[in-house]
Amino acid sequence: MRTIELAGVAVPVIGQGTWRMGEDQRQRAREIAALQEGIDLGLTLIDTAEMYGEGGAEEVVGAAIAGRRDEVFLVSKVYPHNASLQGVQAACERSLRRLGCESIDLYLLHWRGRYPLAETVEGFERLREQGKIGAWGVSNFDLDDLLELDQPACATNQVLYNLEARGIEYDLLPWQQQATLPLMAYCPLSQAGALLHEPALLEVARRHAVTPAQVALAWTLRQEGVIAIPKAVSRQHLRDNAAAASLILDRGDLEVLDAAFAPPRGKQRLEMV
Numbered sequence: 669m670r671t672i673e674l675a676g677v678a679v680p681v682i683g684q685g686t687w688r689m690g691e692d693q694r695q696r697a698r699e700i701a702a703l704q705e706g707i708d709l710g711l712t713l714i715d716t717a718e719m720y721g722e723g724g725a726e727e728v729v730g731a732a733i734a735g736r737r738d739e740v741f742l743v744s745k746v747y748p749h750n751a752s753l754q755g756v757q758a759a760c761e762r763s764l765r766r767l768g769c770e771s772i773d774l775y776l777l778h779w780r781g782r783y784p785l786a787e788t789v790e791g792f793e794r795l796r797e798q799g800k801i802g803a804w805g806v807s808n809f810d811l812d813d814l815l816e817l818d819q820p821a822c823a824t825n826q827v828l829y830n831l832e833a834r835g836i837e838y839d840l841l842p843w844q845q846q847a848t849l850p851l852m853a854y855c856p857l858s859q860a861g862a863l864l865h866e867p868a869l870l871e872v873a874r875r876h877a878v879t880p881a882q883v884a885l886a887w888t889l890r891q892e893g894v895i896a897i898p899k900a901v902s903r904q905h906l907r908d909n910a911a912a913a914s915l916i917l918d919r920g921d922l923e924v925l926d927a928a929f930a931p932p933r934g935k936q937r938l939e940m941v
Contacts, residue, residue: 669681669682669710669711669910669913670889670913670914672850672893672894672895673850674713674741674774674823674824674850674895675773675774675802675803675805675823675824676803677741677773677802679712679713679741679895680710680711680712680713680895680913681889681894681895681896681913682711682713682885682889682895682896682897682898682909682910682912682913683711683712683713683714683715683741683743683895683896683897684703684706684711684713684714684715684897684898684899684900685715685854685855685897685898685899686699686703686714686715686716686717686720686725686728686729686899687717687720687725687854687899688720688721688725688899689716689720689721689724689725689728689729689899689901690720690721690723690724690725690726690727690728691721691724691725695901696728696731698901699728699732699901700728700731700732702900702901702902702903702906703728703729703732703733704732704736705903705906706900706906706909706910707732707733707736707739707740709906709907709909709910710910711906711909711910712739712740712741713740713741713743713895713897714729714732714733714740714741714742714743715743715744715826715852715854715897716729716742716743716744716745716767717744717745717746717776717778718744718745718746718747718750718759718762718763719745719747719778723762723763723766726744726763726766726767727766727767729742729767730766730767730768730769731768733767733768733769734768737769741773741774742767742769742772742773742774743772743773743774743775743776743852744763744767744772744774744775744776745775745776745777745778745807745826746759746760746763746775746776746777746778747759747778747781748777748778748779748780748781748782748783749781749782751777751781751783751787751788751791752783752787752788752791753787753788753790753791753794754791755783755791756788756791756792756795757791757794757795760772760775760795760800760801761800764800770799770800771799771800771801771802772800772801772802773801773802773803774801774802774803774804774805774823774824775792775795775801775803775804775805776804776805776806776807776824776826777792777804777805777806777807778807778808779807779808779809779940780808780809780813785816785817789804789817789819789821792804793821803821803823804821804822804823805822805823805824805825805826806822806824806825806826807825807826807827807852807854808826808827808828808938808940809825809827809938810840810937810938811839811840811843814840814843814844814849822849823849823850824849824850824851824852824895825840825844825849825851825852826851826852826853826854826897827840827851827852827853827854827938827940828853828854828855828938828939828940828941829841829851829853829854829855829856829888829894830853830855830856830857830858830863830884830888831858831863831866831869831884831887831925831928831929832858832863832929833855833858833939834929834930834931834932835932835935835936835937835938835939836851836938837931837932838932838933838934838935838936839935840938841891841894844893845891845892845893848893849893850893850894850895851891851893851894851895852894852895852896852897853888853894853895853896853897854897854941855898855941856884856885856888856896856897856898857881857884857885857898858884859941863880863884864879864880864881864884865880866880866928866929867928868924868925868927868928868929869883869884869925869928871924872917872921872924872925875921876915876921878908878911878912878915879908881898881905881908881909881912882908882909882911882912882915883915883917883921883925885898885909885912885913885915886912886915886916886917887917887922887925889912889913890916890917890922
């Protein structure tokens with residue numbers, strides 16, 4: 669598995685997302701098993717948030733990593749309405765209880781809210797000094813937000829990025845690459861699965877004898893400094909995701925995909941889901 673440096677740690681370029689986990693108790697055992705299978709396959713970065721299932725996803729993650737905490741790079745996120753100086757402290761402590769661990773490797777502001785960035789950063793720094801988080805970062809920040817933040821301690825920016833959502837390629841992604849600020853791509857396979865039936869994606873997949881999802885992940889990872897965090901709950905999808913890290917698309921493949929999914933020609937509003 670290829671790795672990238674994130675918050676001073678070598679992590680896999682493909683991790684595991686947990687959005688929509690922890691919402692249905694009937695799926696709990698399956699979700700726990702999937703995360704554990706992913707760890708076995710080298711997908712040791714796990715991304716979650718207090719928002720996902722209102723803490724349910726963190727509980728699923730906690731069950732999955734019980735006894736294996738040292739194998740995992742753990743990322744979680746705080747709601748903007750909890751991102752005050754005191755609020756971020758309380759939110760992090762709740763997350764730690766649900767996760768069943770003493771520290772979160774990387775703690776993110778899920779998106780901007782009403783509290784000043786300086787106040788949230790102070791809260792993050794206090795958590796870091798207490799050893800409750802290893803590093804902090806942001807999510808759903810556009811370039812102007814990062815420029816306003818102006819914090820070299822920020823370890824990452826997690827944003828929507830896939831073939832159907834390429835707006836960040838105009839300015840945000842190049843800026844982060846120049847600043848050596850890793851970008852975490854959520855929903856790299858888009859949503860609802862429609863992307864995976866696109867003719868261009870199917871054509872490239874046939875060329876390489878792989879799945880369309882693997883092509884979509886490889887396309888995301890063609891960029892320097894990008895980490896993809898797809899969600900998977902089946903063993904085959906987990907194996908496919910892990911294998912996608914070694915898939916290299918050639919110029920012809922990229923031309924086919926660019927023709928079907930045009931790169932941005934100007935500034936676009938940051939997309940979020």
